[in-house]
Amino acid sequence: MGRILAIDYGKKRTGLAVSDPLKIIAGALDTVDTARLMDWLKDYLRREDVEQFVVGLPKQTNGLDSENLPRVRTFVTQLEQTFPGVPVVWWDERYTSVMAHQTMIESGISRKARRDKALVDRIAATIILQSYMESKG
DSSP: OOEEEEEEOOSSEEEEEEEOTTSOOEEEEEEEEGGGHHHHHHHHHHHSOEEEEEEEEOBOTTSSBOTTHHHHHHHHHHHHHHSTTSOEEEEEOTTHHHHHHHHHHHTTOOHHHHTOHHHHHHHHHHHHHHHHHHHTO
16 A cells, blocks of 8 residues: 655755555655755655655645745656656645644744744645545545
């Protein structure tokens, strides 16, 4: 059984989360420098069975495209070409950073640790993935 890999693509850093093999629980995986992301994914998919990518769709709160959307579209095109057998699903990522910060506060993470943008990116990717999996029942 393959896993689902969620990608919260950013200009500098990209947060990654992965499902368990039964696709019940999403877990934070890593935060990668975006410049190294494709190499990281190639290595990961050599070791793990990934059956689907879920990529955060960057929209503004008013529903309009964000400034990051053209970069994400370019990345998704490259992702589809590099891994043609793995389908890509877009998933609304609005409010995931806010929710990630709220999760950090509620879990008792210190104020200093909450400034760690890499941690925020991983948690945001986890929220994207958990939301997607919950929508599938």
